[in-house]
Amino acid sequence: MLLLIHNCEGVSVTTEKKTIYMDNSATTPVRKEVVEEMLPYMTENFGNPSSIYEIGKISKHAIDKARKKVADALGSEENEIYFTSGGTESDNWAIKGIAFANRSKGKHIITSSIEHHAVLHTCAWLEGQGFEVTYLPVDKYGIVSPEEVKKAIRDDTILISIMLANNEIGTIQPVEEIGKIAKESRIYFHTDAVQAIGHVPIDVNKMNIDLLSLSGHKFEGPKGCGALYIQKGTKIDTFLHGGAQERKRRAGTENVPAIVGLGKAIELATAEIEESNKTLLELRGRLVKGLLKIPKAHLNGHPTKRLANNVNITFEYIEGESLLLLLNAKGIFASTGSACNSFSLEPSHVLTACGVPHEIVHGSLRLSLGRMNSEQDVDRVLEAVPEIVQKLRNMSPLTPKEYRTS
Amino acid sequence: MDYSLKVMDHFSNPRNMGSIENSDGVGEVGNAKCGDIMKIYLKVENNRIADVKFQTFGCGAAIASSSMATEMIKGKTLEEAWKLSNKAVAEALDGLPPIKMHCSMLAEEAIHEAINDYLKKRGLETWDE
Ligand SMILES: Cc1ncc(COP(=O)(O)O)c(C=O)c1O
Ligand code: FES
Numbered sequence: 001m002l003l004l005i006h007n008c009e010g011v012s013v014t015t016e017k018k019t020i021y022m023d024n025s026a027t028t029p030v031r032k033e034v035v036e037e038m039l040p041y042m043t044e045n046f047g048n049p050s051s052i053y054e055i056g057k058i059s060k061h062a063i064d065k066a067r068k069k070v071a072d073a074l075g076s077e078e079n080e081i082y083f084t085s086g087g088t089e090s091d092n093w094a095i096k097g098i099a100f101a102n103r104s105k106g107k108h109i110i111t112s113s114i115e116h117h118a119v120l121h122t123c124a125w126l127e128g129q130g131f132e133v134t135y136l137p138v139d140k141y142g143i144v145s146p147e148e149v150k151k152a153i154r155d156d157t158i159l160i161s162i163m164l165a166n167n168e169i170g171t172i173q174p175v176e177e178i179g180k181i182a183k184e185s186r187i188y189f190h191t192d193a194v195q196a197i198g199h200v201p202i203d204v205n206k207m208n209i210d211l212l213s214l215s216g217h218k219f220e221g222p223k224g225c226g227a228l229y230i231q232k233g234t235k236i237d238t239f240l241h242g243g244a245q246e247r248k249r250r251a252g253t254e255n256v257p258a259i260v261g262l263g264k265a266i267e268l269a270t271a272e273i274e275e276s277n278k279t280l281l282e283l284r285g286r287l288v289k290g291l292l293k294i295p296k297a298h299l300n301g302h303p304t305k306r307l308a309n310n311v312n313i314t315f316e317y318i319e320g321e322s323l324l325l326l327l328n329a330k331g332i333f334a335s336t337g338s339a340c341n342s343f344s345l346e347p348s349h350v351l352t353a354c355g356v357p358h359e360i361v362h363g364s365l366r367l368s369l370g371r372m373n374s375e376q377d378v379d380r381v382l383e384a385v386p387e388i389v390q391k392l393r394n395m396s397p398l399t400p401k402e403y404r405t406s
Numbered sequence: 407m408d409y410s411l412k413v414m415d416h417f418s419n420p421r422n423m424g425s426i427e428n429s430d431g432v433g434e435v436g437n438a439k440c441g442d443i444m445k446i447y448l449k450v451e452n453n454r455i456a457d458v459k460f461q462t463f464g465c466g467a468a469i470a471s472s473s474m475a476t477e478m479i480k481g482k483t484l485e486e487a488w489k490l491s492n493k494a495v496a497e498a499l500d501g502l503p504p505i506k507m508h509c510s511m512l513a514e515e516a517i518h519e520a521i522n523d524y525l526k527k528r529g530l531e532t533w534d535e
Contacts, residue, residue: 319442321407321465325417339440340465341407343505347441358441362463395423395469397434397445397461406424 019331020377024218024309024370025167025195026335030261031220037264038222041257049254050245059256066263070227073270074212075203077232082246083259086226087194087215091118093228093239093250094190094211098159099126101237102188106156112136112144113353114171115163118213119192120349123161136162141302142171142354146178153181159188164196164212168337168350168366169301170310172200179208188234194218194226198269199277199307210234214266216258220371221265225258280308280369283378287311287367290382294389295403300351300364309369312337314356317399318363318392326388332381337364359398409466410500416470421477424459431527433519439508442468446476446516450524455479455487460516467506468513471495475513484521488533490514 021029030038041062047055049063063083071078084090099109111123113135123133134152136144144162153160160182165172175191182189190211193202198219204212211234215226230236230249242251269276288311291297296316315323320336327334335341337348339362347361356364367381393399394406409417426447434445442464449457458480460472475495479487492510496502502510522532 317463319464319468322417322469325407325409325414325466329418338465340442340468340509345440345505359463362441395420395461396463397443398463 017331017380019333020373020380021333022367022369022373022377022381023333023335025170025307025366025368027217027223028220028370029372030217030222031265031268033268034221034261034264038257038261041260045256049256050243059254062256062260063254066259069263069267070214070229073197073202073266074229075205076229079247080229080232082228082230082250083254083262084226084228084250085224085255086217087116087192087213088118088226089239090194090213090215090226090228091116091192092122094213094230094236095119095122095159095161096126097236097239098188098190098211098234099129099131101235102158106154106158107131108154108157109133109159109161110136110149110152110157111161112138112163112173114138114142114144114166114168114350115161116167116192116194119161119163138171138353140355141305142166142169142300142350143302143305144173144178146174146181149178150181153185153187157185157187159190161190161192163192163194164202165193165200165307166301166350167195168348169312169354170195170307170368171301172196172305172307175209176207182210183208195307197266198273199280199309201270201273204229204231211236216262216265219265219269222258222261225255225262227262276371277308283369283373283375284308284311286375287369287378287381288313290378291385294386297389298360300354300356307368311367311369312351313365313367314351314360315363315365315389315393316360317396317403318389319396320362320364322392323363323365323388326391327384330384330388332384335366335368337366338362407466407506408503409470410502412474412498412500413467413470413502416473416499417466420460420469420473422459422473422480423461425461426457426459429459431520431522431524433516433521433523435512435515435519437464437468437508437512440465442509442512444468444472444512444516446472446513446520448520448524450484453483455482455484460513462512464512465506465509467502467509470499471502471510471513472516474498475510475517479517484524487517488521490517 049059212229217223300312320338429447
């Protein structure tokens, strides 16, 4: 495949090599099988699921089928699954919905300092509405201690929200233990499982989860479609008011093709967890081992309690955006936690919470593997990265003499 | 990031990258916005910038600005070099995305620091903004 690199002048540069996409935590391509299931719901089966005639019923049944697939993937009942517009809406709904519905019981929420912004900014907004939020610290691997959760519980705590797996460093949290603590204290427990689907087996009952957010585009489903699991009997406010869709709890004509796609994608992803993790672990191991051969390189996150597809490494003395640009020029697509690459010009709050100093956060590189990545891809990355890191180190005023080649 | 072709050119093939041993003036500044660092080395002869090198720890825009700014002051008098503004650097690069304008400030400031360092070493009075 030829690589086209665009800039604002619309000019493109081509290289001969196949592009390597290693940013699967940002988003994933939609699987062919998924697209095929979706297509008829855009053309011939376009009916509104609320309509009583034939093509309306077809749409309704398609949604029911997808709901069953999501429920099966989580070990829940079908009527505990609500389709949303994605991970962000699910997080917003879960947190705001619980907060306002349980305001008479208390105003305190516990979360962690490494949550996705969909959770953190929602909590910050709630603070402005009179709620109080405890942001738990994490250890250097990005793990939330269940003990700390227990200690943070107050008489007026109404919700604990801790993510299942982190999107930047892949750290998997002791969610089952935290869920148990929440249950014993009769506090609602929400988990953002957006990054975990297809990588970590989930059973909401065994893990004591009351609410769980997921998003289709992270597991080869379509963008703009997600779901929220809400355990039966949970006291939660409606988030989107309007029509009677989703058992009157989430209004708006359903995005039928996307819901169908999400259902198919979660079915495939869940069925393949074991097999896919085996392959990914091998690739991850090879990648980490190779990259850590570069001097002054450090692995971020936990060495083993992490998503099988996540590699996050910092290279001292260099900045991540320049690293990404040079990788892009070689047809390799990845991500960084550098301040220079964020619109807020703030360094990654996740790496900062893990105690990584600002100037080192700058040099972080996240490579998130996917089903289409091969050993050859890994080897090409291992060929490209050391060269680029060296080029940037030669350019940096921070690099000590012994790590320069010119 | 949508960078112009000029930015990408100066970023990929930076001019005047490196350091100067026995330089006549060195300026190092950090960026308050995102924490990046730029260092400029000057060689001065007859009040003119005979040679200039830079080292930058920063984004594509910061590296391209360093490269462009050093090109623009090479051979110039100290007074001329002092007047180089970050806007002029950005314009010479065919523009920078708004969020990246601050990166070109780094170059302007580092040049000022380096000139003042030279003046100080000569026992001369330093210049003000
Ligand atoms: C952990 C986590 N939560 C929430 C989201 C937001 O999901 P969406 O993009 O579907 O709104 C993401 C994706 O960026 C994520 O990684
Ligand atoms: S140097 Fe940090 S954004 Fe340019």
